[in-house]
Amino acid sequence: MSVDLIRGGVTHNLGTAAIMNTGSWRVFKPVIDLEKCKPCVICSQFCPDGIVTYEKDKEISINFYYCKGCGICAHECPRGAIEMVREGV
């Protein structure tokens, strides 16, 4: 490669950490019971990784490429609509 990296450790390409598959860390997976889900989007607001999303007139969805399975969404859900299920069982 003849092109050098930009001096000073500067990057002109932001947000590139998104290639990291942090979902591979997961031990417990959040499973949403869509019948119980209103949706109130509390899970989405509290998700530290910002990967629980809700679009109007659509169901709530979790991006499992990133979800580390911390369980905050399940713990904070006021309706108990999210269950943490062990991966691979």
Add this chain to the structure above:
Amino acid sequence: MSEVFLSSSEVAAHAARLARVEVVSAYPITPNTGVIGALTELIETGQMNATAVNVEGEHSAASVCAGASSAGVRAFTATCGQGMAFMHEVLWMASGMALPMVVAVTSRGVGSPQTIVSDFSDIMMERDASYLQFYSENAQEVVDSIIMAYKIGENENVLLPSFVCLEAFRMTHTYEPVEIPDQEKVDSYLPPYRPKHAFYDTDYPVQQGTGSVPDFTYRKYQQHMGLINAKKVIKDACREFEEVFGRKYGLVDAHKVEDAEVVVVSMGCVSAVSRRLVNEYRKKGVRIGSLKVRVFRPFPEEEIKEALSGAKKVIVIDRFNSPGSHGVLYTEVRSALYDVKPTIISYIVGHEDIYSADMEKMIDKALEKDEGFEEWYNLFQPDEFWVKASGSDRYEQLKKGETVERDDVKDTSDLMAKGLNLCPGCIPYLVCRKVLTTLGKNTVVPYATGCVMAATSGAVLSGWKVPAGHYCFTNVASAASGIKAALEKRGKDYNVVAIGGDGGIADIGFQALSGAVERGHNIIYVCYDNEAYMNTGVQRSSTTSYLAATKTTLTGKKVHKKDIARIMEAHGIYVATMLPCFLKDMEKKILRAKEVDGPAFLHILSPCPTGWAFDPALGIEISRLAYETGAFILYESYKGERTISRLPKERKPIEEYLKLQGRFSHLTADQIQEIQKDVDERFMQMT
């Protein structure tokens, strides 16, 4: 003597114990944390009779040691990299004051760019600080060198402090069999420290730390002569060490150099590789030897000249290159060989790991060529991935004056990158996202060293979607001041948000914060307070809660949490305390911080599943309990007027908050009552 299986970090702590060090002070920086952890354990379990002073920065760690040494006891610290740089002024002061303390240097490169891997840029930065410099190769040499360093440094003809170098990770995190000497033998080798030159005693008062004009160079000459005298003192100390402990050391370690035509010269643990390879090459009939420079200051010029006088070719391996010149070891070896003039080959390996295969390539190439040469061995070459990830193509377009398409920052729904290497359930990740999405894309983020920095600045990968920059651990607020001043000059009305943890804001970064706030720069300071040094592996900070266990407070912190928010209130600025469980309240306060004229300080209690030892699902729940028990009070304050944001109708007992956290699992019923009383008192006082 007992043979045990330990890392060089743990062994360094044992050496301090055996040397009967009485004051230790260190500040967590990867990878010195193993030394600090081992020292804490030795002291808290009563195996070592020393006082550990857990400080707010390396400048203080070195100062505590210098202060202790000037008061007449043995003192010990460990540091590296940026931390050693922050010690700089104090290190020179200590050698000038002839204080024979020992600094274990878990050597690591000095940034930017930040690295935690070893090269000698930190210790070489202090090359001329008038310290004895010992470079160890393995854990055994670490324990032996530290014990010897006290004996040599305390000699009346030397009276200087020492660096004992143990390389980052290659040694600090590598376990190996090592003989820990018996205390009795160490006592016979190293008598108690009874300084005749520097100590404090009211029956025999002395004054220390002179100012100087006419005698300045004379004083420097005294330091120089201390090091020159040290050559003989080191030889004597090594001879005596061999008699007592049976292990042989010297200024250099020459291996098969007597008839060698080629000699490999190196320092530190790479010397083990070269010695092993020398044996292999000898089997093939190559007349080769190796020379380890064990002591770099004083520089063993005669010993090097003697060992290399018969060599036709000398290969020097450097872990640090003096920019704009050459490898530091190479330069000094070449100078020592001025009369001999062999062909000299210089390899600069920086922080690269050097395995046998690498060393073979290096030796083979040197054997092939007739002329001397200089080569940066195994220099990283950015591949297509790196070039693309760093946006080099955009930079090229920009240089040509072309319009650059920024599709990477088009989506502004989340201004933090996904996929950050933060622990599951990390609350600061949530906090940073909330701050940025509330303020919007016209925001510039300088951020302090810490968990968020490590996760957002990993090699070439970026964790932000707004302009952002990492400076040091100490200076986020002052760097932000410069950014704000420059943006104002450029007519850019951006939000400048300085983000840091409790370390970067309330501890090591506090001086910069207080200064910047006093100057009135219109900056928002965000402190995600997870109540300890989490990025280095959970060491106590000044904001760690009373009685909470950390790696440096195994049985609980014995002093109270620094109330950083109230200290900031005293600066007369906008201050708000926030909890992650109340996101609307947080949003309101972030917007208020933006609107107020002048600086604003936002303090967010950020439960940390890793450091506080709780189920990662409970981060929000624990912050809610902090509110419901009154452990954390939500308020705003502007120009000294405090307004409570909200109060629980009935406060829950503090035990509800404590019992979910492993860091409080050791508490007795009485201690819980004591904390309850503290919480009650503070609650009454504040509300």
